[in-house]
Amino acid sequence: MSQDRCIYLDNSATTYTDPRVIEEMLPYFGQVYGNASSQHFMGRQALKAVDEARAKIAKAIGAKPSEIYFTSGGTESDNWAIKGIAHAKADKGKHIITSCIEHPAVMKTCESLQKQGFEITYLPVNNEGIINLDDLQNAIKEDTILITIMTANNEMGAIQPFKEVGAIAKSKGIVFHTDAVQAIGNVPIDVVKDNIDLLSMSGHKFYGPKGIGVLYKRNGLKIERFMDGGEQERNLRASTINTPAIVGMGKAIEIAVEDMAKNNAHISEIRDYFVKEVIANIDDIYYNGPKDNSKRLPSNANFSFKYIEGESILMRLDMAGIAVSSGSACSSGSLEPSYVLLSIGVPIEVAHGSIRFSFGKNNTLEEAKYTVEKLVQTVDVLRKMSPLYNK
């Protein structure tokens, strides 16, 4: 199969590392390689870089540097936030509220707590994938200790009313955690104004390196430590400090916030063109998620194509040099259709035929055009093979 094109439309799965980020990281492998916890000059040099990165990350979300804790990624941050609060507050209550469209890092963590005797309420979403604040109000009980609602959904880009959730949580004295892994660099966030107590993020989703994440935790909020061992991260998260990755994440978030308006304008222009063309050229499809762009990540387009199956679409686009994901990237090895799409009312047989296109800052209109062309061909070829299609 000739592969003269390489069009990457899976930026919600991961992004490339920005060359400016790589450049910033390089000295911390071979030159400034000291352990940031060491007291000697080699350690102090590394610590200085870590402190600078911590300050950049704090600034990006309106937090204090002392509220930033480095982790191995979004999944660890979610696990720590939810389990750490559940166990720290178990004597006050055992009820947690989340939504039915969370990332598996939150979903599976809640399921694991459920097995340990916690009670979990999964808020439904409307047909655009957005929770209802009345449902949230009604779900709150005497013993609710935590609300964990994602900032924006990874599959269909639905931005949740996280500021309103924050205000409700604050008024009721309940801790609010948000998984902002997909939102950082796309959605402006101010943890103070938005009343966020805990926030998870991941470096590689905004052109930073993989294997590094952050949990923001409001000062004064008690949480159980997640990783036992040394006294790193104010004795709450043991493990040698990953200096190069932290430096990279600091640089990446600085660029992401600085360029947010510019990137969002560029990416949404391409996405809007793509969506318009797909709808105009292919019949019998569902455009999943919010129709109003202000409620949707600028990068995301998610479609279900009736009568055909998602993996086949993915593989044919793959052969044309176009990288996309079917449902959620994490489900690509599974046979189950996406629970997120089922929760917005996509029929199960149609959910099997879903593709997420997620655009990034380096994509071009020409790439979107080529993708539409290949997508039209792919859908046509596969539908002609399908016993469900009779046209």
Next chain:
Amino acid sequence: MMYNDKVKEAFANPKNVGFIEDADGVGKVGNAACGDIMEISLKIKDDKIVDAKFRTFGCAAAIATSSTATEMVKGMTIDEALNLTNAKVVEELEGLPPQKIHCSVLAEEAIKEAIEDYKKKNGK
């Protein structure tokens, strides 16, 4: 998904796509909720399969096995085709990822059902 070149080729350029309008036997297995439906139609003359076509709703492996299985049964007697196991289809494709083996089972079932349909129609 890690498919070998043979599977990719069968998926990219499948043979025998379509439906035989005057088929002597038709088998349709699977269901849309599970994400795969395979329909195989056969033209049979003197208990020998002279033509086979398929229409499949499913993943790349389902399409590749449909193509390969229909290719394999062409020219077989119905007894030979009834003995075509999913393992033989997988062997012909030089292997499938473990979670995709069920696609080859569908192909075997669809062929068996098409032959049963033929037998029933012909009082055999």
